[in-house]
Amino acid sequence: MNQLQAYIKNENTAALFENTSIGIEKEGHRVTPEGQIAQTPHPQRVDGSSENQYIQRDFAESQTELVSPPVIGREEGVLQWMHAIYDVTIRHLDNEEAIWPYSMPPQLPSDDQIKVAQLDDPAAVDYREYLVGAYGKKLQMISGLHYNFGLDPDFIKGFYQAGYSDYDNLFDTQNALYLKLARNFLRYQWVIVYFLGASPYAHDSFFEPGVEPVGHPVRSIRNSEHGYVNHEDVHVSYHDLETYITTLENNVKTGHLIAEKEFYSNVRLRGGAKVRDLLHTGIKYLEVRNTDIQGDAPYGIQLRELVFIKYFLLYLLWIDEMADDPEIEEGVKIKTQVANEDPFSQTVYYEEGQRIVKGLREMLTDLAVSQDKVDLIEEILHRLEAPEETPAARIVTAYPTVEDWLASGLAIAKKNRKNALKAPYQLGGFTDMELSTQIFIADAIRSGIQVEILDRTDNLLRLSVGDHIEYVKNGNITSKDTYISHYLLANKEVTKQIIQEAGFQAPQSRTYYSLSEVEAAAGFYLDRPLVVKPKSTNMGIGISIFKQGPSREELLEACRIAFEADDSVLLEDYVPGVEYRFFVLDGKTIAVLLRVPANVVGNGKATIAQLVAEKNKDPKRGLDHRTPLEKIQLGDIEALNLKQQDLTFDSVLEEGQKAYLRENSNISTGGDSIDVTDQVHPSYLDIASQMAQALGVNITGIDLMIQDITKAAQVSEKGANYGFIEANFNPMMMMHVYPAQGQGVRVTEALLHYLFPEKGFLK
C-alpha cells in the first residue's frame, strides 16, 4: 500500500479524493444545412473572443470551442454547463447552421476557403497563420475534446499535513502528485484511445496532397500519426517541474515550437499563463487532450465518459507505479499503435488492459464508489472484451462507408440543432431554475460575462467581468436597488403615498386588519368599484376586482381570500381602464406589456374546466416561473370570478365565448402576455420612469391603469385617464422576453448592460 492509498484508507478521505474538479472544452465546426464547413463569420451576437470563457473560436473561423467552467464534485454539472453553452451557441447561429458532431471534419473545401479565426488580437491571428505553414490547414480542422482535471486542494493539503508526503512542503507535494498523474497518463493514454476512440474515418479531402489516406477504419485517426502531433524533434521531459519548464522553453528558444501552446502533448500541466509561472503558482490542474468527440453525445461527451475518465485518472494516481521518461515515450508509441488498430480487433495491449481494468475495479471497491458510478464505468470497461462496442466500431457498423458517416454527421448536427431550438425560452441544463434566471444565464454566456451559480435553489448568481463583481438573485435582485426600496414597494399604501406626493395619480385606499373590521365598514364599499388585495404580495395572489362594486357577500368572501395571503388587506378604488406593466430600468421604461387575465374561449362543447385543461397543455405554460406562461388554476378565486359572470367550472361556453377566470391580469395566475412596447403613447413611458425615480427604485415593474394607451396621459379636475396601481420589486422578466403575443423585449440583456456598462458586447 503506497502513501496515497494509506492516507485515503487510514484517514477516511475517499470522499475528498473523489471530490475532483472537472471542466470540458469541446471544439466543433459550424456547418451549413448542406453539411459544408460554414463560410460565414462567427455569429455577431455571440462574443467569440478569448474574453468569453464559454464560447470561443479555435483555429478556424468556423470552429467554435465550447468551454464549461470547472465543476467540483458533480459530474452532471459539467454536462449541464455544456448543454447550456451548446444551446446558447446554436440559438445564435445564422442561416440554420449547425455544429458538426465529430472530431474529424466533414468534407473540406480547398485551403483558400478555410479561414483562420478572425480574432481582434493580431498575435492570435499570426499564430494561426504560422500553424498553417507548419502543419497545413487541414490538420488544424480536427476538433478535440479536452478534459480539465483538478484534485481537491483539501485532499492534497490533508495528505501533506497528515504526514504522508515525501516532500517537506505543500507546494512540492502538490506538484509531485500532478506530475505522477501526468506521467502515468502519458504511459497509459492508449486506454482512452481504445475505449473512447471515435474517429475511424476521415474524408479524403482531409489529407494533404501527397499524404496517403487511411485506407481502412481505425480506432482514432485523430490519435494516429495523421492527427495533431508535434514534429519528432520536439522533446519535453515530465521528470520534474523545473525540467518540464526548461525543456519546453528550450523547444521554443530553438524554434522547434513557435510558442509553448504549440506543444501538443496529450497532457498539459496547467496553473499559470506561461509555463514558467508554474514555478510559483504550482500545478493546479491537468488538461487531458486525447479524447475524441463522442458523436452520439449531444455535447461531445456523456456522463459515463466523464465518470470513466475521472476514475481512470484517479487510478493513475492511486497505483504504485510512476512512469519514467522512456516509459512515457513508449506510451506515446503505444497510443499511436492502438489508434491505428482495426476497431473490431482485440487490441495488442489487451493484457495490459486487463491489468488496468482489474486494478481500476479494485480501486473502485476500495473507495466504495457509489454503484451508479460503477455502473457507468462498467458500461465502458466491458469494451475491452467486446471491441465491437467501442465507439469507433459502432460508427463503422452503423455507417459502413465514409459517405454514410458524413451523412450521419449532418443528420446528428441537425437533430442536435432541433433539440436546442425546441424550447428557446429555456436554457438546457438549468431548467430547474427560475426562467428569468435561465434567460439571464444564457445572456451572460452569450456576452462572455462569467456567471457562477452560488446557490441553485436560491437562483443566486455571481457575475463578473474582470474584477467587477455583481450578485443577482431571481433575475433582477441586484446591487442597483437599495435594501429599503424592497420594503417601500412591498408596502402598497406607502408606495401610493409617495406616488401621490410626487404629483401622480394613484387611487385611494384603506387598510383593514380583520374581517370584522371590514364588516363594520362594508356599507361604504357596496356601490364603489373596488379592488380587494392583500397588502404585501406582488404576485396577484388573493386579489379580487369588482368593477361595479361588490355585494356585501362578495366583499366579505374576497376579503376572506385576501386575508389568507396577508395579515392586512387593502380596499382600493378601482380605476377603470386596462392595466399595463411598464418595465423600468435605470430610470427608463424599456418594455410595456398588456396582461390579459386568465381566460378560455368556448367551442360550444367543452366545459370551462376542460378548456382550462386544454389551454394548460401548451408547453409554454408551466408552474412556478419555469416557463413564459403559467398554468391556469381552478381555485377559490377563479370560482368566485366565474360566479360573478354566472358561470361555474362546469359551464359549457358557446363557440367564441370568452370567460375570464381572474380579474387580475398577472401572468403568475395564468394570464396572457402581449408586448405593446411599440404601441404605447410616450407620455406613459415617461410617467412610469418618473414614478420609479420618485420611489428611488432602479429595476421595477410599474403597473398603470390606462384608458387608451394611444392617447397622451391627461389629468383634469374630473380625474385622470390613467392611474397608478402598484410598483413591483423583482418584476418578472420572462414575460417581456417571451410574450404570448408580440415581438418581445430582451430586458435581461438590458439589465446585464446596466450591471456591466463596460461590456460593450451587450449593446
Add this chain to the structure above:
Amino acid sequence: MNQLQAYIKNENTAALFENTSIGIEKEGHRVTPEGQIAQTPHPQRVDGSSENQYIQRDFAESQTELVSPPVIGREEGVLQWMHAIYDVTIRHLDNEEAIWPYSMPPQLPSDDQIKVAQLDDPAAVDYREYLVGAYGKKLQMISGLHYNFGLDPDFIKGFYQAGYSDYDNLFDTQNALYLKLARNFLRYQWVIVYFLGASPYAHDSFFEPGVEPVGHPVRSIRNSEHGYVNHEDVHVSYHDLETYITTLENNVKTGHLIAEKEFYSNVRLRGGAKVRDLLHTGIKYLEVRNTDIQGDAPYGIQLRELVFIKYFLLYLLWIDEMADDPEIEEGVKIKTQVANEDPFSQTVYYEEGQRIVKGLREMLTDLAVSQDKVDLIEEILHRLEAPEETPAARIVTAYPTVEDWLASGLAIAKKNRKNALKAPYQLGGFTDMELSTQIFIADAIRSGIQVEILDRTDNLLRLSVGDHIEYVKNGNITSKDTYISHYLLANKEVTKQIIQEAGFQAPQSRTYYSLSEVEAAAGFYLDRPLVVKPKSTNMGIGISIFKQGPSREELLEACRIAFEADDSVLLEDYVPGVEYRFFVLDGKTIAVLLRVPANVVGNGKATIAQLVAEKNKDPKRGLDHRTPLEKIQLGDIEALNLKQQDLTFDSVLEEGQKAYLRENSNISTGGDSIDVTDQVHPSYLDIASQMAQALGVNITGIDLMIQDITKAAQVSEKGANYGFIEANFNPMMMMHVYPAQGQGVRVTEALLHYLFPEKGFLK
C-alpha cells in the same frame, strides 16, 4: 340647513368632516429640583434650534417648546407624539431638572436672572429683547398650549366640487371656510376659557412692579388682561383674507407691532412664512392659542381636551352664524371677562353657553360621532352646570393657596420626570413599535431630524433634513445597503464562501434538504463538534450546538427542530471559543457585544422553570423586540439543551449553579448582552469591518467565534484563533444601546449620522 350641513348630510361626508389634522405646541419652563426656573442653558445634546421641529425654545432659555407634528384623523396620535417628545426632552435634561406643568410660571427670579433664549440666529434674539422692552420679561414667562387645526383638503374639495360653495373656485372656498371658523372662534373663545381655563393663580413675583396682583383665584390669568395681549391700539380685521393681511401689515408698518408674529390673537391664519404668502398658499390651518396648559395632563393636554376642542371648532364651522368684526371685538371682551370670573361661580354667559352646548350636542348626533368621543366631550360639557369641576376650580380646591399650588407644580413636574425615566429604553407613545425603531425615533427627535411614521405596524419611517429623504425600516434597513446584500447574507453558505474567498476563516458546512438525507450521512457527524441550524433565519431560531459532537438521536432531533424553521438545514463545524457580535457601520466596527445564552442561576430551592419565571419578571425582558432583552422560553430547544446537561425544567439547581437553556447566544432567544467594545483587541474590529466590506454590506452584525478577545487574531497552519459564524442583515441595535451589562453604544445615533452626515448636531 346651511350649505356645509347640506353637503355633509346629502353627500354622506361626515367622516371627511371629522378627518381633521391636529398638532400641539406646548411651552414649559425647565425648573430645578427646588422648583426654581433653571438658570442652565438648553441641554447640549438636544437640538433646540428652530430647525428642530419637535423641541424648540420659546421666549426664555429655560422655556422649552414641545411641538407635535400634525396628525390626521387620530387624536391619540397627537398625544403619542407629545409623549415621545416629552420623554426625549426630560431624558436629556441635566441636573435633574424637570418641566413646570402650569401655564403660569413658578416663583420668578429678578429680571436680570431671566435669560432670553440663546439662539444662534441674532434676529431671533433681538426680537426677544424687543419683547422685553415692549411687555416686560415676566409676561413672556407665561407658557401656552397652541392647537393647530386643519380640515381635510378632500372635504373642502368635495364641498366645492359638489357645488355647495358660494365661491367659484376652490381657493376662495377654502379661505372662506377657515375665515368663518376663525371669526366664530374669536367670538366664542370664552368657551375654551370657561371649560379649560387652568391658571387661577400667579405668584406675586409674576406681576411687574406697580401692577396690582390678582387678589383672588380666577378662571385664567393667562386669558385675562394680565396675560399675553397686544396693546389696545392693535386692530386686525378678519373680514376677509386681503383685509386681514393688510391690517396686520399696517400694524407692523406703523410700528404698533415689531413683527407679524407679535400679533397675539387667539387664532392665527396659517399657511405661509409671511402673512402675505397666504394670498397664494391659501389658509391651510388655524392656530388656536388660548388653551391653558392642563396641569393634570402629563403633556399639558389629554385626549378629552383634544377631542373637545376639535368638535367645538367643527361646531363653529357647522353653525349658520358668522361673526362680524364688532362681534369679534365683543368676543375678545367676553373672553377677558370670563377669564376673570371666580372659578366656582356660574359664568355670566351661562345662557349663551347652554345654547352652544345644545347645538354642539345636536351636531354630534347629526354626525353620528362615535360614543367614545361623545363620552369624552360630555366629561367637559357638564362643567357648564358644575363650575366647581372646571380645571381652575379643581386646582383651587386641591391647592387652596398660591404656595400650595407652587408646591403642587413641583410635585407634578417631579412625578412626570420620574415617569419619563422609568423605562429609558422605550419611547413613550411608540412602545408598540420595535424597540430599535423607538430608539431611532427618539434620536431623530433629539437631533431635529424630521421623522414620519409611514407604516406603524411595518416600523417604516421616513426621515428628512430639508430635501434629503431617507427611508428606514426596522431600525436599520436603509438605502445604504443594496437589495441583493440581504439575500447574500440570508444565504449562510454563500456568505461563508465569500468570506473564505476574501481570505478569512469560516467553518466548513453542508446543506441538507430532508431529515432522511441527514440520517444517511449521520455517521460523519457523530464525533464532530457541530452546529445545526436552519439555512435562512437570523434570529437564533432552531439552532442547536453540540460542542462534543451529537449522538445520533440528538443530531436527528436537532435537525427536526431546524427543519421546522426552514426547508434546508446547515450542519456546520463548531468553532471553539466564545461568540461575539460586531456591529459594523459604513466599514467600521462601532460596537462589540458578548451575548451569553439564556441562563438561570440556582438558589438551592427553585426549579429551573421557577428561576426562568423569576428572571422573566425583569421589565427589561419582554417579547418581540419591544424591550432590550427577551423573555426566556421553555420550549423544545430549551428542553433539549437541558437534557444535554442531564437537567429538565423541573430540576432544582444548587446555590450558584448556572444552567444554560440555550447553546446559541442570541438575545432574541433570551440571552444576556454584555458590551465589550472597549475590551476587544483591535485586530477583530478590523477583521469584522473587512468582512463586511467583502460582503459589500454597510450595516451588519458580524458574529465571530473568538478564543480570547484580548489577544490578536492569528492564523497558523494548525488553524485560527477565531472563526466567522455569520453576518446578519438588519442586526438588532437595542442590545448595543441598552446592554444587560456595560456602558452601551448608541449605534442608532451613529446610523442617523451615517444617513445624514450634513446634520452636524448628531456628532
